[in-house]
Amino acid sequence: MMQEASEAQVREELAALYRLVAHFRMTDLIDTHISARVPGDKHHFLINRYGVLFHEMRPQDLVKIDLDGNPVDPGDAESQVVNAAGFTIHSAVHAxxxxxxxxxxxxxxxxxxxxxxxxxxxxxxxxxLRFYKRLGYHDYQGIALDLEERESLVASLGQHKAMILRNHGLLAAGSSVAEAFVNIYYLERACQAQVKAQAAGVPLVFPSEAVCERTAGQYERPTAPIYTQRVWTAARRLLEPGLETAAGASAIPA
Incomplete structure (x- = not known):
């Protein structure tokens, strides 16, 4: 019974994360994906049913699959469809x-x-600097449909919690749904700022290596989990009726 409650909570949090990613304009129609590990020892994870837009994601729209891509819960074939490339990427990390x-x-x-x-x-x-020397890079090998790519994906990620997929996009993870949200939010903001700074066409200012490392370490101080939870709790309020519309303008990337 406790395990069922835990899975229900993960479903609810993951669905909220999908809607927050939509709120902050980080979607790509029905492509891209977010997954969360199901509590327990069966190595199952939840991922979006292919075809559901992020802003409309509900807990019941998440498909539970095993590391071989098999649906775990009963249901018709259409309700169990997941993005094939998404399975490759997410199963690699979760395994x-x-x-x-x-x-x-x-x-x-x-x-x-x-x-x-x-x-x-x-x-x-x-x-x-949150990601200074804490970011993996994965060379593009085509659409991630080949399961053999999982090994190189894992090698590229290493022990990091974030990675840039060259010529492709971003990947961020966390020990919780909250931490994954914080990591993808700030990785995206860092990329936005870089593109805008480069567009100005003037020389860029680089902090010293010592300052870079010190700043990265500050993000790992013991109080970091408290900050992460505060951010997650505050961000979820954006999904409350009325607030989502009221905050819509600020959700557009600056």
Missing amino acids: ARHDLACVVHTHTADGIAVACQRDGLLPITQHA
Whole structure:
């Protein structure tokens, strides 16, 4: 009974994360995906039913599958369809990184723009320094339909919680749904700021390596989980009736 309640909570939080990603304009129609590990020892995870828009995601729209891609719950074939590339990416991470409970993958314009740059994410903003030397890079191999790519995806991620998929997009994860949200939000904001700074066409200012490392370490201080939970709780209020519409203008990337 306790396990069922835990899964219900994960479903509710994951559906909320989908809607928040939509709120912050990080969607790509029905493509891209977010997954969360189901509590327990059966190595199941939840991912979006293919065809459901992020802003309309409900707990019951999430499909529970195993690491081989088999649906776990009963249902007709159409209700169990998931994005094939999404399965490749998310099953790779969930199989290899048991410390990560949630994985987010996006195709935003700014994320893709940075993913196309040889030097990737530059250490030029406070948001970017959250990921200083804590960011994996994965070379593009085509649409991720080949399950053999899972091994290289895991190798590229290493022990990080975020990764740039070159020529493709962004990936961020966390030990909770809340942490995954915080990581994808700030990775996206870092990419947005970089693209805008580069567009100005003037020399960029780079902090010293010592300052970069110190700042990255500050993001890992013992109080970080408290901050993460506060952000998650506050962000979820944006989904409350009335507030979502009222805050809509601020959701457009600056």
